[in-house]
Amino acid sequence: MKLAQVSRRRSGFTLVELLVVIAIIGILVGLLLPAVQAAREAARRMSCSNNLKQVSLAMHNYHVAFNQFPSGGLYRTDQPSDSWSFQARLLPYLEQSGLTDLIDWTVPYGTQGEVAGVRVPTYLCPSEVNDQSRPSPKPTDPDFAYYPMNYVVNMGEWFIYDPVSKRSGTGLVYPNSKTGFRDVLDGTSNTLALAEVKAFNPYLRDGLTPSALGEATPTLPQAVVAYGGNFKMNSGHTEWIDSRIHQSGFTTTFGPNTKLLYNSAGAEYDVDFNSSREGKTITEPTYAAVTARSYHPGGVPASLVDGSVQFFTDSIDLTIWHALGTRGGHEVIPSDQ
Numbered sequence: 001m002k003l004a005q006v007s008r009r010r011s012g013f014t015l016v017e018l019l020v021v022i023a024i025i026g027i028l029v030g031l032l033l034p035a036v037q038a039a040r041e042a043a044r045r046m047s048c049s050n051n052l053k054q055v056s057l058a059m060h061n062y063h064v065a066f067n068q069f070p071s072g073g074l075y076r077t078d079q080p081s082d083s084w085s086f087q088a089r090l091l092p093y094l095e096q097s098g099l100t101d102l103i104d105w106t107v108p109y110g111t112q113g114e115v116a117g118v119r120v121p122t123y124l125c126p127s128e129v130n131d132q133s134r135p136s137p138k139p140t141d142p143d144f145a146y147y148p149m150n151y152v153v154n155m156g157e158w159f160i161y162d163p164v165s166k167r168s169g170t171g172l173v174y175p176n177s178k179t180g181f182r183d184v185l186d187g188t189s190n191t192l193a194l195a196e197v198k199a200f201n202p203y204l205r206d207g208l209t210p211s212a213l214g215e216a217t218p219t220l221p222q223a224v225v226a227y228g229g230n231f232k233m234n235s236g237h238t239e240w241i242d243s244r245i246h247q248s249g250f251t252t253t254f255g256p257n258t259k260l261l262y263n264s265a266g267a268e269y270d271v272d273f274n275s276s277r278e279g280k281t282i283t284e285p286t287y288a289a290v291t292a293r294s295y296h297p298g299g300v301p302a303s304l305v306d307g308s309v310q311f312f313t314d315s316i317d318l319t320i321w322h323a324l325g326t327r328g329g330h331e332v333i334p335s336d337q
Contacts, residue, residue, distance in 0.1 A: 044126040045296050048150075048196065049309045051122050055151050056193055056303040058093035068180040072155055072173035073243030075279040077163060082108045082279055085248040086153045086173060087123060088241050094122050109241040110136075113144040116241050123149035123240055127295040130200040134238040148199030149240035154192040155249035155288070157325050158217040161278060162285040167213065170326040171251070172305065175243075175278045175286075181305070185328035188306035192324045195250050195292040195302035195312075201236035203246050203272035204229035204262065208284055210275060215287060217253060217322070221260040224253070224273045224289045231264050236272050236290075245288045246274045252325030253289035256300040257314045260289065 063069055070089035075081050084105060091100040102115050109116060117133050124131055128150055136144040156171030168174040172184070172193055184191050207229030218224050239247045254260070262271040272291060276284040292312075294300040299313040304324075312321070323331035 041127075041296065045301065045311070048125045048127065048294075048296065049301050049311075051125065052151055052194055052196070052301055052303045052309045053307070054094060054122050055087075055090065056307045056309070058090040059193060060307060061093040062090055063180060068178050069173055071175070071177045071243075072153065072161075072171070072245070072249060073175045073278055075163070075175050077166075077282060080280055080282065082110060083175075083243040084109055085239075085241055085243040087120075087149060087151075087248055088243075091120075094120070096120065109239075110144075112241075113141065116239065117145040117147055119147045120149065120240060123151055125150040125196055125294065128199055129295065130198075134200070134235065146239040146241070148238040149248070150196050150199060150237070150294075151194050152197050152237065152248050152250045152290075153194055154252070154325055155245050155290075156251055157322050158251060158253050158287055158289065159213070159215070160245060160251075160286040160288050162213055163282045164285075165213070170329060171249075172327050173249075179327065183327055184305050186323070186326060186331065186333075189304055189308065190324065190331075190333045191305045191327050192252070193303045193305045193307075195256075196294040196296075196300045197237050197250055197290070198293045198295070199237045200234045201272055201293070202231065202233050202262070202269040203236040203274060203290075204231055205246065205274045205277055206230050206280065208276055210287055211284060213285055218289065221254060221258060221289075225260055225262050225271065227273065227275065229273065229275070231262065231269075231271075233264070233269070244274070244278050245286070245290055246272050246277075249288075250290045250292050251288050252292075252321050254291050255314060255316055255318050255321050256292045256312055257294070258291055260291065 070086040073083040133145040133147050154172040156169035160169045161175040209227045236246045259270045262269050273289040275287040278286050292300045299311050301311050303309045323333050
C-alpha cells in the first residue's frame with residue numbers, strides 16, 4: 001500500500017517542471033507572435049491593394065462612359081465655390097448606386113449630411129487607425145459629420161492650378177480638368193493614378209504663399225513648412241466628398257512617408273500643405289505638398305493608370321517619384337521601378 005501511494009505522488013509535475021513548461025510556452029509564443037503579426041499585415045496589405053484595384057477599375061469604367069477621368073474638382077471661375085470629389089464621381093462604378101442616388105450634384109456637398117457621413121468601405125484601408133467619422137464644426141448643424149478615406153488621386157508634383165490663367169499642374173487630374181488616357185503621354189504604366197494616405201492628417205492651409213507662378217518644387221520639407229499657413233490639427237483626408245487636394249488628392253513633392261514636421265503649441269506634427277484651397281479664391285494659385293502615407297511598414301501601395309497596383313518603398317528615388325507623378329513629362333523611368 002505504501003509503495004502505491006509513493007508511486008501516485010511521483011506521477012504529478014513538480015513546481016520546477018511546471019515553471020519550465022510555462023517558460024517554454026512563453027518562448028514559443030514570443031517566436032510565433034511576430035509571424036502572426038506579419039501574416040495579419042500581409043492580409044491587410046492584400047486587402048488594401050484589392051481596394052486600390054477596385055477604385056482603379058472604377059476609374060477606367062468612368063472613362064468608358066465619359067471618355068475622360070473625373071475632374072479634380074469643378075469650380076466656378078467667377079466666384080468661390082465647392083465641388084464634389086473625384087471619388088464621389090466614381091460611386092456608380094463601385095456598386096454604390098444607392099448612395100449616388102442620394103446626391104444632388106447641383107448643391108454643395110456641405111448641405112448633404114446624409115451623404116457626407118456615409119462610410120464607403122472601398123475607400124478605406126484595413127490598417128487605418130482612424131476609421132471613424134469627423135463631426136462638422138458647423139454650429140448650425142451639430143449632427144453633420146464627414147467620413148474619411150485613404151485612396152486619393154494623383155494631382156501632380158507641386159503646382160496644382162491657377163484660377164486666373166487656368167494653367168494646370170502635371171498630375172493625372174487637376175481642378176476643372178478633362179484629362180483622359182489620351183493625355184497620359186508618359187504611358188499608363190509610367191504614371192500614378194491613386195495612392196494611399198492617412199486619414200485625419202494635420203495640414204497647413206491658405207497662407208497664400210507661394211503666390212507667384214513658377215515657384216520651383218521644394219527639395220526640403222523644411223522649405224514647405226516655412227511657407228506657413230493656418231494649422232488644422234486633424235482634418236486632412238477626412239472628407240471623401242470634398243475635391244480639394246488635402247482631402248481627395250496627393251502630390252509627389254516628396255517621397256512616400258516623408259515627414260514634414262511642424263511645431264504647434266510645443267507638439268510636433270507630420271503635416272501636409274496647401275497654399276490656397278481650390279475654390280476658396282478666384283485669384284490665388286494652389287501649390288500643395290500632400291504626401292502619400294500608409295500604416296504598412298516600409299512604403300505605400302499605389303496604382304498606375306493602367307490599373308496595376310504596386311508597393312512603392314520609402315526609399316524610392318525622388319526623381320523617379322516625380323516622374324511617376326507627371327502625365328506628360330516625357331521622363332524615362334527605369335524598368336526595375
